[in-house]
Amino acid sequence: MVTESPRPVASLLRPRSVAIVGASPDPGTIGNNVLANLEASGFSGEIHLVSRTRDEIGGHACVKSIDDLPRGLDAAVLVVPEAVVPDSVEACARRGIRSAVVFASGFAEAGDAGRVSQERITAAAQASGMALLGPNCIGFTNFVDGVSMTFEPLGAPRERCRRGVAIIAQSGAMTTNLRVALLAKDVPIASAISTGNEAVTGIEDFLADALDGDATEMVVLFVEQVRRPALFLDLIRRARARRIPIVMLHPGRTERARTAAQSHTGALAGDHAVMSCVLANETVLIVDTLDELFDVVPLIRRWPRAASLGTAILTNSGAFRGVAYDFCAEQGLDLPSLSPAIAARLKAMLPAYAAIDNPLDITTIGISQHDIFGRTAEAMLDDPQIGSLIAAFIPGSPQLQMVRARSLLPVIQKSEKPVAFSLFGDETPLSPDFTATVREGGVTLFRSPDRAMRAMACLTRFGRSLARPPRAARSTLAVPSLPGRGTIAEHRAKAFLAACGIAMPEGALARDQGDAQAIAARIGFPVVLKAQSAALPHKSDVGGVMLGIADATALAAAWDRLFANIAAARPGLALDGVLVERAAKPGLEMLIGARRDPDWGPVLVAGLGGIWTEALKDIRVMPPDLDADAIAAELRLLKGASLLAGSRGTPPLDIGAAARAAATLGQIMLGEPAIRDIEINPLMVYPDGAVALDALIVAAE
Numbered sequence: 001m002v003t004e005s006p007r008p009v010a011s012l013l014r015p016r017s018v019a020i021v022g023a024s025p026d027p028g029t030i031g032n033n034v035l036a037n038l039e040a041s042g043f044s045g046e047i048h049l050v051s052r053t054r055d056e057i058g059g060h061a062c063v064k065s066i067d068d069l070p071r072g073l074d075a076a077v078l079v080v081p082e083a084v085v086p087d088s089v090e091a092c093a094r095r096g097i098r099s100a101v102v103f104a105s106g107f108a109e110a111g112d113a114g115r116v117s118q119e120r121i122t123a124a125a126q127a128s129g130m131a132l133l134g135p136n137c138i139g140f141t142n143f144v145d146g147v148s149m150t151f152e153p154l155g156a157p158r159e160r161c162r163r164g165v166a167i168i169a170q171s172g173a174m175t176t177n178l179r180v181a182l183l184a185k186d187v188p189i190a191s192a193i194s195t196g197n198e199a200v201t202g203i204e205d206f207l208a209d210a211l212d213g214d215a216t217e218m219v220v221l222f223v224e225q226v227r228r229p230a231l232f233l234d235l236i237r238r239a240r241a242r243r244i245p246i247v248m249l250h251p252g253r254t255e256r257a258r259t260a261a262q263s264h265t266g267a268l269a270g271d272h273a274v275m276s277c278v279l280a281n282e283t284v285l286i287v288d289t290l291d292e293l294f295d296v297v298p299l300i301r302r303w304p305r306a307a308s309l310g311t312a313i314l315t316n317s318g319a320f321r322g323v324a325y326d327f328c329a330e331q332g333l334d335l336p337s338l339s340p341a342i343a344a345r346l347k348a349m350l351p352a353y354a355a356i357d358n359p360l361d362i363t364t365i366g367i368s369q370h371d372i373f374g375r376t377a378e379a380m381l382d383d384p385q386i387g388s389l390i391a392a393f394i395p396g397s398p399q400l401q402m403v404r405a406r407s408l409l410p411v412i413q414k415s416e417k418p419v420a421f422s423l424f425g426d427e428t429p430l431s432p433d434f435t436a437t438v439r440e441g442g443v444t445l446f447r448s449p450d451r452a453m454r455a456m457a458c459l460t461r462f463g464r465s466l467a468r469p470p471r472a473a474r475s476t477l478a479v480p481s482l483p484g485r486g487t488i489a490e491h492r493a494k495a496f497l498a499a500c501g502i503a504m505p506e507g508a509l510a511r512d513q514g515d516a517q518a519i520a521a522r523i524g525f526p527v528v529l530k531a532q533s534a535a536l537p538h539k540s541d542v543g544g545v546m547l548g549i550a551d552a553t554a555l556a557a558a559w560d561r562l563f564a565n566i567a568a569a570r571p572g573l574a575l576d577g578v579l580v581e582r583a584a585k586p587g588l589e590m591l592i593g594a595r596r597d598p599d600w601g602p603v604l605v606a607g608l609g610g611i612w613t614e615a616l617k618d619i620r621v622m623p624p625d626l627d628a629d630a631i632a633a634e635l636r637l638l639k640g641a642s643l644l645a646g647s648r649g650t651p652p653l654d655i656g657a658a659a660r661a662a663a664t665l666g667q668i669m670l671g672e673p674a675i676r677d678i679e680i681n682p683l684m685v686y687p688d689g690a691v692a693l694d695a696l697i698v699a700a701e
Contacts, residue, residue, distance in 0.1 A: 004231045006208035007201055009131045012099035013191070013209060014145050015074030017046035019097070021066055021088060022079030025057045030103065030151040031079040034139075035060075040156045042146035048073065066091035075099045077139070077149050082106035082117070085135060089121040093128035100125070101149050102134035108197050109136055122199045130200070137196025138172035144190050144215040152176055164188030165297065166210040168203050169222035170195050178220055181294050185444065187301060190215045204231045211238050218301055220293065221248040226275065229599040236282045237470070245300050245462075247285045249293050250275065271597070273621045278600040281471055281623040285462040295455035298444040303418040306463030309387025310334025311456050312380040313359035314373075316366055316393050317424070320449065321359040324392075327450060331457035332637060335359065342383040349375060358386075366393075367400070374407035381417050387463065388418040388456055392449040395423040398431035405434050409441045420456050422446035472625035475671030477501075477664065482674060485699045489534045491579045493678075493697040500668055502661050502680070503691045507581030513559045517552055519580040526550050526583040529558055531566055532576040537696055542569035548583065584693055588643055588653055589682035592662040594624060594669045596676050602669035606631065606662050608640045609682035624666035632659035644685070657690035658683060674700045 018038060024031035031051075035058060038047060048069055051062040063069060066076070066088060076097045078088050082104040092100050107118035118135065125132040133140065139150035143161040148154060165187055169175040175194040183189060193206050203223055210216040219239065226232050239246050252272055276286050285300065287293045300306065311333055313324050328335055335358050338346070343356045349372065350356070354363050360380065366372050373393070381389055391408055395401050401423070412419045421443055423430065438445050446452035480499045483492040491509045498504045506523045509532060510516035520527045531544030539545050543565025546558035559578070566573060591609035596602045604626065607619030620634040632655050635644065646652040665678050677698040684691050 004204075004228055006231060006235070007131055007205045009099070009133075009201055009205050009209050011074045012101070012131045012133060012149075012201075013140065013142050013193075013206075014147060015045060015099070017048065017070075017073045017075070018043070018147075018149065019048040019050060019066075019069050019073050019076040020079065021050040021076055023049040023051050023054070023057050023060075023062065024079075025054060033151045033153055034077050034079060034149060037141070037148040037150055037152075037154050040154065041141065041143075041148035042160065043148070044146070045074075066095060069095050069097070072096045073098070075101070075149065077101045077103075079103060079151070082114075082135075086117055086120045086124070089130075089132065090124045093124050093130055096128070097130065099131040100133070101137070101139045102132060102196075102199075103137065103139065103151060104134075105136040107135045107199070118197060118199050125200045131205070132200035133193075134196040135199060136172075137194040138175060140191065140193040142191045150194075161188050161190050161215075163215050163217050164190035165218045165220055165301070166190050166206075166216045167192040167220045167222075168195065168206045168210070169193070170198065170203065170224050171222055172196065174222040177290070178222060178293070181290075182220070182297060185294065185298050186439065186442070187298055190217075198227060202227055204228045204235060207232070207235050207239075211235060211242060211244060216244060218244060218297070218304070219246045220297060221246065221250075223248060223250045224252060226250075226599070229275075233278070233282060233600075236279065236284055240283045240466075240470070243304065245285065245304050246283075247287060247293060247297055247300065248279065249287050249290065271599075274595075274597045274600050274603050277603050277621040277623060278597075280461070280465050281468070283462070283465045285458060285465075287458060291451060292454060292458055295444075295446065295451050296458045299418055299420065299455055299459050300462065302442075302444070303416075303459070306459050306466055307387030307418055308460065308463040308467040309385065310336040311388040311390055311453075311460065312336070312338070312383065312386045313390045313392065313453075314362065314377055314380060315359055315391075316362050316364070318361045318363075320392060320424075321357075321361055324359045324390075324449075324453065327453050328457070331454055333453060333457040333460060336383075336385045338380070339383050339385050342379055345379050346376060349379070366403070370403045371407050373404050374411045377408055377411045377419070381411070381415055381419070386417070387460065388420075389415070390420045390422065390449070390452050390456055392422040392424065392446075392452060395425055395428070395430060395434075398434065401431045401434040402437065405437045405441075409438065409443055412443050413441060418456065418459055420444070420446055420452040422449045422452040424449065471623060472670065475667045477667035477671055479668055479671035482672060482697075482699055484534070485674070486701050487534045487537050488697040488699060489532050489536075489576055490530060490539075490695055491532050491576065493695040494579075494692065496697065497664075497668075497678075497680070497692060497695055500664055502664055503657075503689060505581040505584060505691055505693060507579060509577040510580050511577045513556060516555060516559060516578060516580050520549070520552070520555055523580075523582045525555075527555065528581050528583050529555070529562055530579040530581070531562055532579050533573060534576075535570070535573060537698075542566060584684050584691060585686075587684040587686045590658055590685055590690075591619070591679065591681040592658065592665060592683050593677070593679035593681070594665045594675075595678075596669060596673075602666070604631070604662055604666050604669075606635060606658070607638060608643070622662075622666075624669045626663065626666060628656060628659040628663045631662050632656055635659060651687045653685045653687055654689055655685075657688075658685050661690055661692070672699075676700060 107114040141148040172194040529546040589609035602624040604622040
């Protein structure tokens, strides 16, 4: 992937001169809102107005057309109908205007005719070097430098922001939603940018700008399509180097309608799954819902390095312990056992009947011992086996609410480990004094313990991604030369993979029936026969696989039947030969594979194979540079992981062997960029190893 350079947007975000084309004196109109916002934001540069009907608006002189504006202005806001946007952009280009905002909709999002119009404004802007924002956007507000070019009525800002969160969203409505919701949580907003259709500038350009200065402490993204993935990844790595967290919501988990590789891997590892895997590995915090985003942003602002260890839960509800066990298990949030020293310390604080465990119920002692909330929280945070804390309590009376606040807030404020503070009761009103105390203390309060646990699970996943070293770009494996291009026949693919260290069934390629009989006699019956041709990636679909061949007589009959099937299904197809292999003993069928996404690069895929592949779609998508231990940990998160652990008296299976085979595929992908797709399905897993029964490799032609 070739990395582009971001397009400069400084003249747009920090202009010294702005023209409003379509200005209006009428309150409530878009043209008037833009002018009011620009003035209210504290903009100190030149303001020029274009109006066909007015000579003056609000003390600003008006000109009749864009061609009457001074040359070389920094920015123009086009408050004009869709039909005249192309002419207006071309006029701005003629006047040497460096950037422009286009609010109007009806372009590429509206169909072919709109797409043609958008292509025209793109061409005009690019030819002149203009940084054009939109169309189909609501503009932006730069709260640090005091520049607002949006039609959304904002009023005067509460105060000038010095450093805060940069919001970049492809949706105008979501830009507003994110801004107001985070402000309500006392999160300072440095900028809020709606990129719309991204005819010229896009999320990558504004992300680059946000990362260049010192005003951005964190970035929040709402993205429906990453149009320049290579540049985006480069910027994500820059953010990690600068320790600027990025939280991203990307809707659209279904597959994009494009032809996948000739394997289950291509279909199962859809574009959204690949993107999420790659970005999480590059330390982007991916959230699935708006609630998660709103909950996790305040936490990650306070604790940007997050935590990779599991969490502890402190409560005064015994019943909540069971709820927490279930919920955390579903979220993949570990609840580590307390260390012996901390358990002893807690036991000395609590009644003899208290169960010293994680989650920990402090019982009703808090009614009489008001400092117990903070003391127990401090003890759990001191545990080296604990990475974070969720303190979830029944609120009680207004007096007891203040007791909890006075005891807990000092502990939370000084904690280096993330803490989520939650009071039960949903929307039940809380004491105004309690609410004010918590807000003044800079502590985020959750009214739903479920949301607190989910947010901590998100934060912990992020902490684990931060703990990983930067992604490896090179293979540690000496990858042999590819045995072909395009779809590679199974026998060649297996020979290649065997040379890389993946175990295969004993067998060989037979050119005629005499060869087949000799091979079978050497390796021992029972055997299987498989027709071999690059044109037959799915041999069983055309009767090209014969199983359970017990002796020489059965082999002769199966040989004839296989060739009859191929002749009927694919007349004239010439085979490389027939692969004769020893029949595998029963085991657990798994799928391991790797695919190279054209946008995001290589990823690993692993899950249950055979009939379970399509039935359950129970897979893990992983970065290609994971080692076998990390892959084994991922495999234990499969819904069907209990089958690997052994059940109903069967011994545990060799999960390490499966993980090592998958790790090898990852190294192959890093070492051979021509490979587009590899799939082993099934990989038969046994208590003492794993064997690849079928293999497919697709390489660039």
